[in-house]
Amino acid sequence: xxxxxxxxxxxxxxxxxxxxxxxxxxxxxxxxxxxxxxxxxxxxxxxxxxxxxxxxxxxxxxxxxxxxxxxxxxxxxxxxxxxxxxxxxxxxxxxxxxxxxxxxxxxxxxxxxxxxxxxxxxxxxxxxxxxxxxxxxxxxxxxxxxxxxxxxxxxxxxxxxxxxxxxxxxxxxxxxxxxxxxxxxxxxxxxxxxxxxxxxxxxxxxxxxxxxxxxxxxxxxxxxxxxxxxxxxxxxxxxxxxxxxxxxxxxxxxxxxxxxxxxxxxxxxxxxxxxxxxxxxxxxxxxxxxxxxxxxxxxxxxxxxxxxxxx
Numbered sequence: 001x002x003x004x005x006x007x008x009x010x011x012x013x014x015x016x017x018x019x020x021x022x023x024x025x026x027x028x029x030x031x032x033x034x035x036x037x038x039x040x041x042x043x044x045x046x047x048x049x050x051x052x053x054x055x056x057x058x059x060x061x062x063x064x065x066x067x068x069x070x071x072x073x074x075x076x077x078x079x080x081x082x083x084x085x086x087x088x089x090x091x092x093x094x095x096x097x098x099x100x101x102x103x104x105x106x107x108x109x110x111x112x113x114x115x116x117x118x119x120x121x122x123x124x125x126x127x128x129x130x131x132x133x134x135x136x137x138x139x140x141x142x143x144x145x146x147x148x149x150x151x152x153x154x155x156x157x158x159x160x161x162x163x164x165x166x167x168x169x170x171x172x173x174x175x176x177x178x179x180x181x182x183x184x185x186x187x188x189x190x191x192x193x194x195x196x197x198x199x200x201x202x203x204x205x206x207x208x209x210x211x212x213x214x215x216x217x218x219x220x221x222x223x224x225x226x227x228x229x230x231x232x233x234x235x236x237x238x239x240x241x242x243x244x245x246x247x248x249x250x251x252x253x254x255x256x257x258x259x260x261x262x263x264x265x266x267x268x269x270x271x272x273x274x275x276x277x278x279x280x281x282x283x284x285x286x287x288x289x290x291x292x293x294x295x296x297x298x299x300x301x302x303x304x305x306x307x308x309x310x311x
Contacts, residue, residue: 003118005098007118010071013059017119020307022056024292025070025123025153026114028105031060031077032086033266034126035281041081043285045074047292051124054296061114063089066101070118080105088262090143108155109147112225121214121302122154124295126288127161127191128227129239130169132264141262143171147174148187148225154302156295158287159189159196159229163268164238165248166196173227174201179217180227181210183294189231191229192283195242200229211301214308230294236286238279246275 009017016023026047031040033089048058062080072080079105080086085096087104094113097104106114108128115123129142132156142164148155160169173180182188182200190196204210210228217223231237250271259267272280 001289005068005117007068007070007114009059009069009118010073012057013071013118016057020303022122022296022303023059023120024051024056024295024299025111025118026051026058026060027108027111027125028062028072028124029088029107030126030288031081032083032105033088033271034284037082039225039281041078043288044077044081046285047124047288050289050292051296054293054300056296056299058209058292059115059118059120060208061106061111063094063102063106065086065103066098068098068117069116070120077310091147092143095129096136108133108144109142112147112151112155115153120153120155121198122295122299124156124288124292126284126291127157127159127266128155130160130164130166132170132179133165135165138260140261143237145169145172145176145178148173148178148227150224152218152223152225154210154226154228154295156228156230156291156298158191158232158291160191161265162191162193162196162243163250163265163272166190166197170198170201176224178224178227179207179213180229181213183210183228183230185231187231189229189241190243191287192229192232192238192243192280193236194237195240197240207301208219209296210298213303214302215305218306219309224310228294228298230287230291232283233290236283238276238283243272245270246280249275
């Protein structure tokens with residue numbers, strides 16, 4: 001394979017991009033590594049529907065048989081949701097999957113890369129990766145952080161995954177010059193919980209303000225991504241103190257079983273699902289839908305802001 005990478009897009013996504021209408025990228029690891037069939041398919045379709053309900057177009061990113069896709073139709077989502085042996089792709093192995101004709105689901109980092117290639121400026125996910133607990137010994141730090149520093153895509157999430165070392169993750173983002181904006185509150189959310197105990201570096205309360213901030217960053221030039229931390233709805237959150245207990249127990253189990261590398265996050269999420277009797281999954285679905293809706297509103301506002309600035 002030589003030259004630029006060809007991205008296969010659905011007609012819906014292609015038409016939206018050509019017309020300058022808002023498009024929101026979605027990752028695919030949440031389908032293949034997030035929950036079992038058929039809940040994973042149902043959740044993916046609900047997230048796409050939430051984006052459409054806000055007047056934007058969803059573009060789920062994945063590699064299928066060595067082809068990079070921006071936008072998946074319903075049958076393809078169903079097939080991917082039932083597939084086995086799907087690679088979990090980040091910056092290090094996205095090109096490998098393309099070159100070797102493999103099927104892979106994209107993490108935050110790989111989704112950002114593909115979104116930029118496709119010309120998509122906003123991406124909705126659940127939570128980003130970051131500095132893992134015990135990273136001073138393991139050096140386990142997600143590639144998501146460096147991707148946020150280099151790739152100009154707005155990432156809307158519910159904060160860093162609460163299984164991480166959130167204070168160190170915030171320090172790493174600051175060092176890399178990544179703006180972190182809490183939406184509608186001063187506290188930095190912590191995925192399943194609305195308050196991590198940390199104050200967010202920045203706060204904005206509406207999509208138009210976020211769009212204006214991004215347009216100003218583009219005018220300065222040389223910027224990477226922006227992280228928008230959107231707290232889970234009040235009615236669906238799990239208290240931070242309760243989650244700390246579950247996370248500590250899950251980490252102990254992972255250590256005892258020698259779980260390492262890319263296997264850590266899905267293992268911990270599975271353990272926490274059991275420890276919370278399924279409540280963590282309900283909260284996860286709620287926050288992803290919440291993030292998708294906000295991302296669509298930001299994409300719409302950014303399009304209007306950039307169009308006004310071009311006049």
